[in-house]
Amino acid sequence: MARTRQLPENKRRIPRQARATETVAAILEGAAQVLEGGGLPAFTTNAVADRAGVSIGTLYQYFADKSALLRALAEREMTATLAAVGKALRGETDFTFEGRVRAIVRAIVNAFHGRQRARKAVVQAVMAQGMTVEMLGPIASFIAQAGEEPRPGLARLGPEQVFVLSRALMGAIRAAVLEEQPFLRSRAFEDELVRLVLSYLDALRAGTPPSSAGQTTAS
Amino acid sequence: MARTRQLPENKRRIPRQARATETVAAILEGAAQVLEGGGLPAFTTNAVADRAGVSIGTLYQYFADKSALLRALAEREMTATLAAVGKALRGETDFTFEGRVRAIVRAIVNAFHGRQRARKAVVQAVMAQGMTVEMLGPIASFIAQAGEEPRPGLARLGPEQVFVLSRALMGAIRAAVLEEQPFLRSRAFEDELVRLVLSYLDALRAGTPPSSAGQTTAS
Amino acid sequence: MARTRQLPENKRRIPRQARATETVAAILEGAAQVLEGGGLPAFTTNAVADRAGVSIGTLYQYFADKSALLRALAEREMTATLAAVGKALRGETDFTFEGRVRAIVRAIVNAFHGRQRARKAVVQAVMAQGMTVEMLGPIASFIAQAGEEPRPGLARLGPEQVFVLSRALMGAIRAAVLEEQPFLRSRAFEDELVRLVLSYLDALRAGTPPSSAGQTTAS
Amino acid sequence: MARTRQLPENKRRIPRQARATETVAAILEGAAQVLEGGGLPAFTTNAVADRAGVSIGTLYQYFADKSALLRALAEREMTATLAAVGKALRGETDFTFEGRVRAIVRAIVNAFHGRQRARKAVVQAVMAQGMTVEMLGPIASFIAQAGEEPRPGLARLGPEQVFVLSRALMGAIRAAVLEEQPFLRSRAFEDELVRLVLSYLDALRAGTPPSSAGQTTAS
DNA sequence: GATGAATGAGTGTTCATTCAT
DNA sequence: GATGAATGAACACTCATTCAT
Numbered sequence: 035m036a037r038t039r040q041l042p043e044n045k046r047r048i049p050r051q052a053r054a055t056e057t058v059a060a061i062l063e064g065a066a067q068v069l070e071g072g073g074l075p076a077f078t079t080n081a082v083a084d085r086a087g088v089s090i091g092t093l094y095q096y097f098a099d100k101s102a103l104l105r106a107l108a109e110r111e112m113t114a115t116l117a118a119v120g121k122a123l124r125g126e127t128d129f130t131f132e133g134r135v136r137a138i139v140r141a142i143v144n145a146f147h148g149r150q151r152a153r154k155a156v157v158q159a160v161m162a163q164g165m166t167v168e169m170l171g172p173i174a175s176f177i178a179q180a181g182e183e184p185r186p187g188l189a190r191l192g193p194e195q196v197f198v199l200s201r202a203l204m205g206a207i208r209a210a211v212l213e214e215q216p217f218l219r220s221r222a223f224e225d226e227l228v229r230l231v232l233s234y235l236d237a238l239r240a241g242t243p244p245s246s247a248g249q250t251t252a253s
Numbered sequence: 254m255a256r257t258r259q260l261p262e263n264k265r266r267i268p269r270q271a272r273a274t275e276t277v278a279a280i281l282e283g284a285a286q287v288l289e290g291g292g293l294p295a296f297t298t299n300a301v302a303d304r305a306g307v308s309i310g311t312l313y314q315y316f317a318d319k320s321a322l323l324r325a326l327a328e329r330e331m332t333a334t335l336a337a338v339g340k341a342l343r344g345e346t347d348f349t350f351e352g353r354v355r356a357i358v359r360a361i362v363n364a365f366h367g368r369q370r371a372r373k374a375v376v377q378a379v380m381a382q383g384m385t386v387e388m389l390g391p392i393a394s395f396i397a398q399a400g401e402e403p404r405p406g407l408a409r410l411g412p413e414q415v416f417v418l419s420r421a422l423m424g425a426i427r428a429a430v431l432e433e434q435p436f437l438r439s440r441a442f443e444d445e446l447v448r449l450v451l452s453y454l455d456a457l458r459a460g461t462p463p464s465s466a467g468q469t470t471a472s
Numbered sequence: 473m474a475r476t477r478q479l480p481e482n483k484r485r486i487p488r489q490a491r492a493t494e495t496v497a498a499i500l501e502g503a504a505q506v507l508e509g510g511g512l513p514a515f516t517t518n519a520v521a522d523r524a525g526v527s528i529g530t531l532y533q534y535f536a537d538k539s540a541l542l543r544a545l546a547e548r549e550m551t552a553t554l555a556a557v558g559k560a561l562r563g564e565t566d567f568t569f570e571g572r573v574r575a576i577v578r579a580i581v582n583a584f585h586g587r588q589r590a591r592k593a594v595v596q597a598v599m600a601q602g603m604t605v606e607m608l609g610p611i612a613s614f615i616a617q618a619g620e621e622p623r624p625g626l627a628r629l630g631p632e633q634v635f636v637l638s639r640a641l642m643g644a645i646r647a648a649v650l651e652e653q654p655f656l657r658s659r660a661f662e663d664e665l666v667r668l669v670l671s672y673l674d675a676l677r678a679g680t681p682p683s684s685a686g687q688t689t690a691s
Numbered sequence: 692m693a694r695t696r697q698l699p700e701n702k703r704r705i706p707r708q709a710r711a712t713e714t715v716a717a718i719l720e721g722a723a724q725v726l727e728g729g730g731l732p733a734f735t736t737n738a739v740a741d742r743a744g745v746s747i748g749t750l751y752q753y754f755a756d757k758s759a760l761l762r763a764l765a766e767r768e769m770t771a772t773l774a775a776v777g778k779a780l781r782g783e784t785d786f787t788f789e790g791r792v793r794a795i796v797r798a799i800v801n802a803f804h805g806r807q808r809a810r811k812a813v814v815q816a817v818m819a820q821g822m823t824v825e826m827l828g829p830i831a832s833f834i835a836q837a838g839e840e841p842r843p844g845l846a847r848l849g850p851e852q853v854f855v856l857s858r859a860l861m862g863a864i865r866a867a868v869l870e871e872q873p874f875l876r877s878r879a880f881e882d883e884l885v886r887l888v889l890s891y892l893d894a895l896r897a898g899t900p901p902s903s904a905g906q907t908t909a910s
Numbered sequence: 911g912a913t914g915a916a917t918g919a920g921t922g923t924t925c926a927t928t929c930a931t
Numbered sequence: 932g933a934t935g936a937a938t939g940a941a942c943a944c945t946c947a948t949t950c951a952t
Contacts, residue, residue: 198445205424233456643862664855675890
């Protein structure tokens, strides 16, 4: 069945000609550069179009509105990070569990390097809108699942456990990025992140509930 | 010549009279309500002044600009949370280490309840600006220090360790708030947070470095 | 009961200070001038603000959007016309029925004089939007009713009759304005308008249905 | 050198081939559909091209600009209406004067039915531009002339009289269309329209000037 | 001290139109 | 002849901020 001019949620026009594909790439690149250069406040559609070397009209032929552009940029970053993590896992020679965890952690940290400011801005922007889960979700669950299966004696993690582990890890990394901590790419920081993951999984395997008391949480 | 009234960074006028203090309080309350009601996009200075029942001119007599208002609001929230944590610790009957950690975790989670939307907006807003460290810092280090001292056999934590532990915990809680996770105030979630903290501290005490290999992190 | 800051449909702010009232008047005057000078295409909010000598922001403090401004202008014209008709009726010395009809017709035609271009633009603009009835309605029904009561032997007009008579009269006048007919203010034209009204009313009084045949209208 | 294809005012290219004629028809049909579906605001050249299934470039090969397209559409409607009136007159079995008038009135009202929204939009659009006379003119004078000749005892109408009669009739119908009056196609409405025309013509035949007073109209 | 009218730079977005392919 | 990617002037509208009253 011929789909008559597919219009996905993000884009207005599906690029058919080579020129169009280049244009989209140029716009995204321009967006990243603007973000890198001036942060979220500088991120205006006109500035992006300018930097990308296209007219504002062209930008709007490929992105329905400003937030669609931002979303597309965030997706691009996410995908790249995911790919980096996958690649790191495949290329890893240390097949111990710890080795795998370390590979993942390092890939993520590295992904946030270079264009750090743009990353920061993308993250900020994404948060400033409402779209947190969908974007951070994939990578987080990927981590959780990747770290899960090979561990002998480790029952499948519950949803809260996946959530806490992935968000804790990502939260620490993101904070280091946003706060521009100097130790971001240090071995010591990496060690602590690995420790965080491993100790939590170890505790889960030990199975000791943190408390047996039946206290309620209600305030 | 008398310095024409001391002007701290955030505020324009130091409220001296009771009425002025009330006005500031009204503005902050209005700001919180606007944020709660319409999120960050609705947070305009005029809207806040309207809601607070003061004129826009009055608002600017107490806050140098919009971001000062936002900063003051964030501070207010922070202080309240800090106070809640302190109160929880003092009121706690379970003096075990785990009991103390749990009290802290619960106090923070509870602090994010009620006016959750406003909290979320404050956090978003604070992130959307540049001001991350200063605001999250106090509470984070408070946690780390509070959890630190009474643990026998635990050497003083290094800066990366304080950072990782505090940001991981806050990151998990913040993610639950921002993503509006239903289990936010559940016992299961609290358990996992406590487990995260305790297992990490246990691992530190055990002292095993996560890896002895001398791999570098550089890409 | 104190109405707390009444916000009518058209306006944003109710002018309280003298300055504000002047501003509103200036904006409406500017709007009329822009319309007069360049017609509907020139009628941009910025142009109006410029001409009125106020900033665009000020314009938007008193008019919610462009169409509200247009509506207000139309209302002003309508009211003026209505007042002119009323005044003409009161000042009329010829109390015959025809005299009264003629006074009405003349008042309306005269109302469209001076600033004819602005009138035309207002009418065009009003039509280009959807708002026809509400604006033209008052004046039309006023005419119909004013012409109605004193006629002996004339039963109350049905809705279709009021409609046809008022729209026919207004339609002829409006067409003359829009087409800029040279005879607009001529005695001959006025005569024909009066004849149109009187002959129709006479026919109604005579009561002869135009046709007794029971043909249906369906196509 | 052959004149590079004749370029009349409205069109760019005179369609010579069957395909070209079809293309023009498709564009006009698309234009009507867009107007019907979304009114004047939706009437953009791109939307019309899309709906017509041609590229925007093709549209501009046949229509010099947007208003030319609108004008062509208005002409098409006009011609159709005129044809309908002619057909109604020829098919009419009631050869009385009233019968003929009624046939005309009904044909016009019916012409405005079906695709009423598009008609309304066309009328609005035509008015919103400057082009009133040329379009409404033909049909109006046609009516006046059609109603004129067979009336015994009726001198040729003066220009003001033709104007008033035609515009009054069209004005009443147009108002009913624009205001979306429910009685538009009712017998009662038709009766009143017929009465309007007949009574006016009767009054003309009677020859009584509406007033002998020598008042001037000047204000 | 308080008010709120006024400001205007700046934003996102549209759409008629062109022209290289 | 046809296409559709690209253009960019123009527009409606917002909102942080100032300052005369």
